[in-house]
Each structure stands twice: as structure tokens, then as C-alpha cells.
Amino acid sequence: QKKKYIQIFFLIFFFFCSEDLRRWFLQQEMDLFRYRFNELTENLMQKFLEHVNLSFEAIGDDLKNQLANELSASTPGFTLPKVKEQMYYKVGLADAVDLFRARRVFIKDGFAYVPFKEIDVIVLNNYRTKLSKALALTARSLPSIQSDERLQPLLNHLSHSYVGPDYSVQKNTGKISLEQIDALSVKSFPLCMRQLHRALRESHHLRHGGRMQYGLFLKGIGLTLEQALEFWKKEFIRGKVDADKFDKGYAYSIRHNYGKEGKRTDYTPYSCMKIIMSNPPSQGDYHGCPFRHSDPELLKQKLQSYKIPPSGIAQVLELVKGMHYQLACQKYFELTHDVDDIGFSLNHPNQYFTESQKLLNGGREPKKEFSNSGNFQQKNNSQESINSSSTPASSNEKADTELEGLEAYFTED
Numbered sequence: 001q002k003k004k005y006i007q008i009f010f011l012i013f014f015f016f017c018s019e020d021l022r023r024w025f026l027q028q029e030m031d032l033f034r035y036r037f038n039e040l041t042e043n044l045m046q047k048f049l050e051h052v053n054l055s056f057e058a059i060g061d062d063l064k065n066q067l068a069n070e071l072s073a074s075t076p077g078f079t080l081p082k083v084k085e086q087m088y089y090k091v092g093l094a095d096a097v098d099l100f101r102a103r104r105v106f107i108k109d110g111f112a113y114v115p116f117k118e119i120d121v122i123v124l125n126n127y128r129t130k131l132s133k134a135l136a137l138t139a140r141s142l143p144s145i146q147s148d149e150r151l152q153p154l155l156n157h158l159s160h161s162y163v164g165p166d167y168s169v170q171k172n173t174g175k176i177s178l179e180q181i182d183a184l185s186v187k188s189f190p191l192c193m194r195q196l197h198r199a200l201r202e203s204h205h206l207r208h209g210g211r212m213q214y215g216l217f218l219k220g221i222g223l224t225l226e227q228a229l230e231f232w233k234k235e236f237i238r239g240k241v242d243a244d245k246f247d248k249g250y251a252y253s254i255r256h257n258y259g260k261e262g263k264r265t266d267y268t269p270y271s272c273m274k275i276i277m278s279n280p281p282s283q284g285d286y287h288g289c290p291f292r293h294s295d296p297e298l299l300k301q302k303l304q305s306y307k308i309p310p311s312g313i314a315q316v317l318e319l320v321k322g323m324h325y326q327l328a329c330q331k332y333f334e335l336t337h338d339v340d341d342i343g344f345s346l347n348h349p350n351q352y353f354t355e356s357q358k359l360l361n362g363g364r365e366p367k368k369e370f371s372n373s374g375n376f377q378q379k380n381n382s383q384e385s386i387n388s389s390s391t392p393a394s395s396n397e398k399a400d401t402e403l404e405g406l407e408a409y410f411t412e413d
């Protein structure tokens with residue numbers, strides 16, 4: 001039990017590290033509470049209200065009959081017979097501000113008359129107030145926690161930690177040809193990578209945040225080092241970079257990504273958590289998570305341009321509003337793959353790709369489309385695997401630390 005408390009307090013401290021995390025934590029706690037409260041039977045709800053000293057006064061039948069017309073007129077969806085069968089509570093106005101503001105309750109003499117069906121709004125408000133106060137109190141301890149050099153690195157690492165598969169070992173290495181990428185970006189890339197691919201095709205360039213995020217993703221889906229060099233070079237020389245500048249300025253960093261230069265670390269593709277929580281894009285950048293980093297109106301336009309139906313867009317935007325970015329991405333998966341339930345919990349852009357391919361190919365891995373470039377890569381595949389195994393993938397933690405060093409190689413925009 002003691003361990004559990006320490007874990008919970010540690011997590012709470014972590015969620016104080018930024019305003020974003022604080023809001024996210026509050027939102028998640030509210031959603032969880034709402035879900036669990038609405039799962040209770042009426043009887044248990046009553047008991048819960050008594051237990052937390054929220055036992056509001058239920059009005060008697062006489063008063064209810066006397067106010068029936070007003071209650072029915074002021075409570076949307078409540079006809080007279082429905083008012084008669086519903087229990088009503090007399091609640092102080094301060095506790096029912098949300099219902100009052102939305103014109104969903106009858107007000108008289110400083111009291112709101114709240115039907116039992118709406119009592120969750122009051123309970124949730126109360127919970128939000130208590131939780132916010134408790135969080136504010138906890139925040140007072142933050143400076144001393146942050147100055148503790150034993151805890152600070154742990155707290156920092158938590159924001160990037162990811163414990164799922166790291167997609168650094170690619171069983172598909174060399175199975176994807178460069179000619180397939182345009183089609184795959186539409187069918188099987190998550191929105192973050194689709195956006196990066198489109199920006200690269202349109203402007204023939206990506207700044208370093210985009211090259212890192214997209215380059216490691218492509219490596220994760222199976223592009224060999226030779227394919228990656230060919231892919232980036234072909235695109236960059238269509239823009240302002242000539243072949244010589246590419247070889248001198250960019251090829252090194254691609255080889256570095258594949259563990260062939262510098263510390264020879266086999267770098268892992270970024271997880272959703274890392275993309276969402278770190279290095280937000282600025283003007284002219286295309287990296288990041290569109291569900292987290294795009295303006296909702298721009299996101300809406302993007303989804304419209306991808307022919308997502310209006311009802312689907314509304315669902316995605318609702319999830320984004322609630323800061324459920326990965327759930328919004330799951331919804332995008334469902335809408336673009338025409339499935340009702342995604343059937344997995346999304347944590348990684350490469351997981352999105354793998355699951356999409358499994359679904360589209362009926363459980364099989366992506367089919368090889370042969371081309372000159374593809375055949376060449378397939379021959380090199382065996383050599384690539386030997387090379388990779390001589391440079392084993394580091395643990396996520398180690399890779400995260402070493403990525404900090406790698407970013408120094410990507411200073412050229």
C-alpha cells in the first residue's frame with residue numbers, strides 16, 4: 001500500500017511539470033470519475049452522495065406537484081409525467097452554476113431544483129473543485145522536489161518514457177520499395193507522418209525536427225539505409241539543395257540515424273508520447289502530432305481534404321478538445337480504414353502503420369512490390385541485418401539520452 005501511495009504521489013509531481021500536463025491530468029481524472037459514477041446503480045449513487053457528504057435534500061411529492069409545471073418547463077426533455085417519476089433535489093445555487101448557466105434547471109429563492117438524472121454535473125463540479133485545490137496544495141512542494149537531483153532526472157524521463165515495442169528491429173527491412181511510399185502514406189501512415197510526407201513532396205525539404213521524426217519512422221517501417229539515402233536525396237535535389245550539398249550536409253545524419261556514424265547507436269523511431277510531449281513545432285515545421293499541435297480549424301480543414309465525413313470530423317475534434325490526442329488518432333484510423341473498433345491501444349506511429357497493413361492485407365505483412373530500386377534493396381537486406389545485429393538497439397532509456405546528442409548533428413535546416 002505504501003509503495004502504491006509513493007507511485008501515485010510521484011505521478012502527481014510529474015503532472016506538475018508543465019501546465020499542459022496539469023490540464024491533461026485533471027481532464028483524465030474527470031473523465032474517469034464521470035465514467036465510474038455513471039456506471040453506479042441509482043441506489044449506489046445515493047449511497048455515494050451520502051458517503052461524500054453531498055446528500056442534497058430531496059423534495060417531497062407535495063412540493064414537486066406544486067412546482068411540476070415550472071420543473072417541466074425549465075428542465076429540457078422532462079415532460080409532466082417524467083417530472084412526476086423523477087426524484088428532484090434542492091441544491092444551493094453555487095453548486096449548480098453549470099446547470100443554471102445552460103438553462104437546464106428551475107431556480108427559486110436561491111435554490112436550483114435538480115433532477116436525479118443531472119446530479120452527476122453537480123458531483124463532477126464538486127470533484128473538480130476538490131481535486132484542483134488538492135493539486136494546488138501539492139504544487140507548493142514542487143520547488144523542493146525539482147531541486148532534488150535524485151528525483152529531477154526521473155521526472156524528466158517520465159515524460160518521454162514508453163514501454164511498448166521500440167520498432168528498432170524491423171522484420172520488414174527492405175520489403176518496402178520507394179515507389180510504394182506515396183500510396184502507403186495515404187493508406188497506412190498516421191496523420192503526423194502523412195503530413196510530413198506531403199510537406200516533403202511539396203516543398204522538397206523538411207527542417208531537422210521533421211527529418212528526425214519522419215526519417216526514423218521510415219526506418220521503422222522497413223526502409224534500408226540505402227533506400228533512405230536515395231529517398232531523401234531524390235527529394236531534396238528537386239528543391240534548393242544540390243547533390244553535393246546533400247552528400248556533405250545531410251547524408252551523414254541519415255547514416256547516423258541508422259547507427260553507421262558517431263556512437264553507432266541504432267536509433268529508435270519516436271513514440272506518440274515523445275512526439276506529443278517534446279519539441280513542439282514552430283513556424284515552418286511539419287513535425288509533431290497534428291491532433292496536439294495543429295489549430296483545430298486547420299485540423300478540420302485537413303481532415304475535410306482527406307474526405308473524412310463531417311460526423312467523423314466532429315468526433316475527432318471532440319476528442320482533441322478533451323486532450324485525448326491518441327484517441328483522436330485511433331478515431332482517424334477507424335474512419336480511414338472503415339472499421340468500428342480499432343481493436344488496439346495506439347501508442348506509436350509505427351504501430352499504427354503495422355496495424356493498418358495487417359488490416360489491409362488480411363493479417364499479412366506488406367507485400368513487396370518489385371522495382372529496380374526494390375530489388376537492389378532486397379539484395380542489401382541481408383547485409384543490413386548483419387550490420388544492425390552488430391550494433392544492438394539500445395534500451396529506450398539509453399536511446400532517449402543518446403538522441404539528445406544526435407540532435408546536434410541535425411542543426412542544418
Ligand code: SF4
Nearest residue numbers: 190192272289329349
Ligand atoms: Fe502520430 Fe501518435 Fe499523433 Fe497519431 S497520436 S498523429 S501516431 S503522434
